[in-house]
Amino acid sequence: MKDVLAKIKKEFLKLPKEIYKHYLPDKIENSYHQFRWLLAFGKVVCPEYRFHWPQLDWWYNQEFTDYLVRFNEEHSMNTFKRWNLLQYLKQVTTVEGDTVECGSYTGASSFLILKRNLQSSYPKKHFIFDSFEGLSEPEEVDGDHWSKNDLVTTEQELVKNIKEFEGGYKMFKGWIPTHFEKVAKKKFSFLHIDVDLYQPTFDSIVFFYPRMNSGGIIICDDYGFSACPGATKAIDEFMHDKPEELFLPASGTCVIVKK
Ligand SMILES: C[S@@+](CC[C@H](N)C(=O)[O-])C[C@H]1O[C@@H](n2cnc3c(N)ncnc32)[C@H](O)[C@@H]1O
Numbered sequence: 319m320k321d322v323l324a325k326i327k328k329e330f331l332k333l334p335k336e337i338y339k340h341y342l343p344d345k346i347e348n349s350y351h352q353f354r355w356l357l358a359f360g361k362v363v364c365p366e367y368r369f370h371w372p373q374l375d376w377w378y379n380q381e382f383t384d385y386l387v388r389f390n391e392e393h394s395m396n397t398f399k400r401w402n403l404l405q406y407l408k409q410v411t412t413v414e415g416d417t418v419e420c421g422s423y424t425g426a427s428s429f430l431i432l433k434r435n436l437q438s439s440y441p442k443k444h445f446i447f448d449s450f451e452g453l454s455e456p457e458e459v460d461g462d463h464w465s466k467n468d469l470v471t472t473e474q475e476l477v478k479n480i481k482e483f484e485g486g487y488k489m490f491k492g493w494i495p496t497h498f499e500k501v502a503k504k505k506f507s508f509l510h511i512d513v514d515l516y517q518p519t520f521d522s523i524v525f526f527y528p529r530m531n532s533g534g535i536i537i538c539d540d541y542g543f544s545a546c547p548g549a550t551k552a553i554d555e556f557m558h559d560k561p562e563e564l565f566l567p568a569s570g571t572c573v574i575v576k577k
Contacts, residue, residue, distance in 0.1 A: 396426075399570065403430050407430060407434035407508065410507045411439055413531055415530070416507065417507060422448045424471050426479075432444050432483040443487065444483075444487040445504075446488070449492060450472060452471075453465070453514055454466065454517065459547065494513065494521050505531050506526060506531065508536075510537050513540075514545075530576040532576055535574065541571055542566060562574045562575060
């Protein structure tokens with residue numbers, strides 16, 4: 319313990335005294351020394367972890383913070399992905415077509431989609447597909463990260479969390495792709511795939527890709543995460559002969575803008 323503390327102190331002293339101070343926003347500038355300690359602590363205790371700039375404007379966006387608090391994600395690692403999701407949704411405001419999410423869990427991402435749909439230039443219905451029994455059975459390609467029924471929630475929990483958007487969405491309970499045919503005639507402007515595993519990710523992109531309007535956006539939330547190798551493989555396999563280039567943001571996920 320003494321050793322660790324000594325190492326942290328050494329790292330603390332190595333950190334340039336002024337540089338961070340000048341870059342930090344007011345809220346953190348006031349606790350500048352605590353921030354320096356945090357960086358030093360991180361470097362010793364978890365050297366592979368990289369800190370993010372806390373000077374980003376969106377960290378202090380009140381509406382967005384309220385959203386995070388509502389879903390208990392204020393200090394979650396999802397914050398970057400949530401902010402990015404909002405930005406992708408803005409890009410499809412003027413694209414015709416409904417929206418869809420494969421894997422909704424308790425509704426944090428569907429909430430953002432539904433909220434943005436209200437500001438769209440076109441009327442948009444949001445379609446939600448989830449087993450409400452958690453994940454399906456992982457296969458070899460998914461590695462050893464998940465078990466069947468992980469991430470289980472109830473329909474009631476989802477409905478409670480998106481209650482203000484009643485009428486704006488339709489929910490299908492069941493294993494993907496059981497109910498996909500029910501929306502076979504629809505066209506889409508936004509698809510959010512977030513099912514963690516190879517097979518449901520593959521089934522989702524196979525079914526919805528041809529139904530995306532030009533300029534529509536597909537997000538695979540799990541792409542590029544070491545805990546979701548199957549999801550990454552499913553997208554790579556399907557997209558390898560398609561004309562769209564994958565956009566891979568630093569926050570993880572992949573973004574496909576349909577040509
Ligand atoms: C990571 S959570 C989704 C998180 C949510 N999109 C969010 O951002 O808060 C994964 C969801 O996918 C659902 N799911 C996973 N595999 C599925 C499958 N084969 N069929 C239907 N739903 C599935 C689970 O029930 C779970 O709710």
